[in-house]
Amino acid sequence: MxxxxxxxxxxxxxxxxxxxxxDEQEGLLQNIRFxxxxxxxxxxxxxxxxxxxxxxxxxxxxxxxLSEEGREITLFRINTGGICILSASCVLSSITFDVHxxxxxxxxxxxxxxxxxxxxxxxxxxxxxxxxKLTADSFSxxxxxxxxxxxxxxxxxxAILLWDELTKTGxxxxxxxxxxxxxxxxxxxxxxSRMLKYFSQxxxxxxxxxxxxxLDREKLRLLTK
Amino acid sequence: MxxxxxxxxxxxxxxxxxxxxxDEQEGLLQNIRFxxxxxxxxxxxxxxxxxxxxxxxxxxxxxxxLSEEGREITLFRINTGGICILSASCVLSSITFDVHxxxxxxxxxxxxxxxxxxxxxxxxxxxxxxxxKLTADSFSxxxxxxxxxxxxxxxxxxAILLWDELTKTGxxxxxxxxxxxxxxxxxxxxxxSRMLKYFSQxxxxxxxxxxxxxLDREKLRLLTK
Numbered sequence: 001m002x003x004x005x006x007x008x009x010x011x012x013x014x015x016x017x018x019x020x021x022x023d024e025q026e027g028l029l030q031n032i033r034f035x036x037x038x039x040x041x042x043x044x045x046x047x048x049x050x051x052x053x054x055x056x057x058x059x060x061x062x063x064x065x066l067s068e069e070g071r072e073i074t075l076f077r078i079n080t081g082g083i084c085i086l087s088a089s090c091v092l093s094s095i096t097f098d099v100h101x102x103x104x105x106x107x108x109x110x111x112x113x114x115x116x117x118x119x120x121x122x123x124x125x126x127x128x129x130x131x132x133k134l135t136a137d138s139f140s141x142x143x144x145x146x147x148x149x150x151x152x153x154x155x156x157x158x159a160i161l162l163w164d165e166l167t168k169t170g171x172x173x174x175x176x177x178x179x180x181x182x183x184x185x186x187x188x189x190x191x192x193s194r195m196l197k198y199f200s201q202x203x204x205x206x207x208x209x210x211x212x213x214x215l216d217r218e219k220l221r222l223l224t225k
Numbered sequence: 226m227x228x229x230x231x232x233x234x235x236x237x238x239x240x241x242x243x244x245x246x247x248d249e250q251e252g253l254l255q256n257i258r259f260x261x262x263x264x265x266x267x268x269x270x271x272x273x274x275x276x277x278x279x280x281x282x283x284x285x286x287x288x289x290x291l292s293e294e295g296r297e298i299t300l301f302r303i304n305t306g307g308i309c310i311l312s313a314s315c316v317l318s319s320i321t322f323d324v325h326x327x328x329x330x331x332x333x334x335x336x337x338x339x340x341x342x343x344x345x346x347x348x349x350x351x352x353x354x355x356x357x358k359l360t361a362d363s364f365s366x367x368x369x370x371x372x373x374x375x376x377x378x379x380x381x382x383x384a385i386l387l388w389d390e391l392t393k394t395g396x397x398x399x400x401x402x403x404x405x406x407x408x409x410x411x412x413x414x415x416x417x418s419r420m421l422k423y424f425s426q427x428x429x430x431x432x433x434x435x436x437x438x439x440l441d442r443e444k445l446r447l448l449t450k
Contacts, residue, residue: 095365143322
């Protein structure tokens with residue numbers, strides 16, 4: 001990626017860009033780099049690392065909580081065009097919690113390294129405001145997820161996930177393991193398997209090996225309400 | 226409260242104060258007001274109102290989620306000296322969720338009304354950054370709570386609550402109903418009653434009518450670990 005392409009990306013996705021001095025713009029261009037992550041790669045691992053701000057060019061990231069016993073709860077995902085700020089949490093003093101971030105698919109990203117981002121957000125209040133605003137976006141995502149987990153029954157959560165995946169993929173068969181689904185909706189694998197079995201008895205799905213075929217879209221849709 | 230007292234409070238608690246123009250400072254002083262809330266009063270009720278930013282002079286606020294079925298989950302509390310930003314969520318476009326806020330005790334607060342705060346945070350990036358930074362503080366509080374609710378066993382959550390209340394009140398008897406405790410720790414009353422009965426069988430507490438006397442502090446402390 002050459003410099004003018006980089007400038008185009010930044011002026012489009014990095015809101016504070018016009019509020020940067022020429023020196024700051026130059027500094028930023030020198031401290032931004034292109035990185036790729038294999039599917040499944042760990043990008044941020046609690047408080048052990050602090051990569052920086054990620055602009056997802058293509059791919060998908062998954063942000064999740066991890067308990068001491070290894071239980072995962074997916075908080076939200078970041079798609080192509082999205083920006084990941086929690087991977088720069090060390091820069092932001094008001095963020096005192098830690099999350100984990102994986103590449104859920106092969107991902108290409110532009111990264112402003114944490115050390116330079118720290119300098120920049122210290123000097124330029126527009127940059128800091130941009131970072132905290134993104135944090136508030138993440139907060140909103142997390143609150144939505146918490147509503148689902150804490151207040152919504154498992155059948156509804158499962159139906160919503162299947163419906164969303166259907167809409168995303170376009171087809172009628174989903175290739176996901178029960179383990180994966182459980183992680184996505186913050187439940188236990190056994191509970192998901194049980195509920196899927198119930199869905200299949202109801203004629204909503206047909207379960208295959210590592211696949212779920214949706215037989216009755218209307219029934220599924222009603223369950224999401 | 227006269228003007229010079231107000232200026233003192235603002236220059237102390239309102240971080241962006243020195244970054245305000247004389248006009249903005251004057252405008253703020255004209256748009257801040259003193260309010261009191263009775264114990265139990267509702268301050269913010271989902272998306273139905275948007276009072277503004279509250280500086281808690283004395284008292285305590287409770288911020289919580291409410292399910293459609295009326296189940297409450299306490300997210301965090303704001304004590305004397307704290308600032309409540311989620312009561313101005315309508316001003317901040319990145320906050321798309323809604324919470325409820327009650328006065329848990331008789332509370333006195335200074336309030337920057339939402340309409341003026343909106344104007345000010347639009348004009349002055351320092352004000353907006355202050356607001357989003359406070360939002361990130363709340364996010365950190367919520368993540369802590371979620372860790373407790375989702376990953377921690379009920380006995381530990383209950384022990385931590387009792388221990389915290391003990392420390393707060395100084396005495397050895399707590400006056401709380403099981404219903405209240407359940408709300409505080411995001412559980413069901415029945416589950417809390419069961420666990421308290423277990424605690425009492427273990428000689429940790431003695432249960433009275435609307436009261437819980439702590440008999441064995443050391444055992445309770447160990448449960449919080």
